[in-house]
Amino acid sequence: GAVVSQHPSRVICKSGTSVKIECRSLDFQATTMFWYRQFPKQSLMLMATSNEGSKATYEQGVEKDKFLINHASLTLSTLTVTSAHPEDSSFYICSARLGNLGRRGSPLHFGNGTRLTVT
Amino acid sequence: AQSVTQPDIHITVSEGASLELRCNYSYGATPYLFWYVQSPGQGLQLLLKYFSGDTLVQGIKGFEAEFKRSQSSFNLRKPSVHWSDAAEYFCAVGLNNAGNMLTFGGGTRLMVKP
Numbered sequence: 001g002a003v004v005s006q007h008p009s010r011v012i013c014k015s016g017t018s019v020k021i022e023c024r025s026l027d028f029q030a031t032t033m034f035w036y037r038q039f040p041k042q043s044l045m046l047m048a049t050s051n052e053g054s055k056a057t058y059e060q061g062v063e064k065d066k067f068l069i070n071h072a073s074l075t076l077s078t079l080t081v082t083s084a085h086p087e088d089s090s091f092y093i094c095s096a097r098l099g100n101l102g103r104r105g106s107p108l109h110f111g112n113g114t115r116l117t118v119t
Numbered sequence: 120a121q122s123v124t125q126p127d128i129h130i131t132v133s134e135g136a137s138l139e140l141r142c143n144y145s146y147g148a149t150p151y152l153f154w155y156v157q158s159p160g161q162g163l164q165l166l167l168k169y170f171s172g173d174t175l176v177q178g179i180k181g182f183e184a185e186f187k188r189s190q191s192s193f194n195l196r197k198p199s200v201h202w203s204d205a206a207e208y209f210c211a212v213g214l215n216n217a218g219n220m221l222t223f224g225g226g227t228r229l230m231v232k233p
């Protein structure tokens with residue numbers, strides 16, 4: 001079945017550095033990918049929608065200059081957390097949809113997430 | 120705007136007991152409803168989904184859910200819980216016009232007693 005690979009699964013970085021998280025659709029093309037963030041004991045929050053070949057669409061309250069999203073190909077989207085701070089420590093999950101936007105109701109396929117810890 | 124409510128933040132059941140996780144949604148059109156499970160530190164796995172047709176849907180791992188339009192509910196059930204079912208469960212509703220984005224409920228953490 002459709003698989004979404006997310007890398008790395010865990011990363012620890014120092015405050016002020018940048019971290020890149022990759023999200024790949026392994027056996028299908030995904031024109032749209034989504035990035036979520038999960039705070040401890042809370043639900044997922046959609047951060048942004050990543051569109052191949054165009055700018056990402058960010059949810060209200062998400063800093064686009066801090067969370068850089070690039071969707072350069074139909075199988076890869078990256079999220080870069082720039083100048084990371086301890087409050088950015090969280091669990092980040094990406095997802096992708098099999099097929100195109102016209103396929104109503106198709107479930108998303110999720111990556112296994114990235115645990116980011118900023119010290 | 121659509122919303123999803125999972126009234127129970129935590130639920131503890133004994134192994135072998137039955138389980139029902141509640142989910143209520145608010146959406147103006149025909150909803151696309153999903154249940155996901157998330158094990159600690161991992162991504163989400165789709166348990167089942169409802170689009171149309173039979174209101175009782177079967178999923179993986181022995182789970183089922185029933186769509187009740189009159190109650191705006193989509194509760195998840197399992198007749199006999201196993202210790203490996205301990206995880207966090209998320210109900211979600213998909214947008215009707217594009218079907219490509221989900222609104223999640225707050226999640227219900229299930230703990231299983233031996």
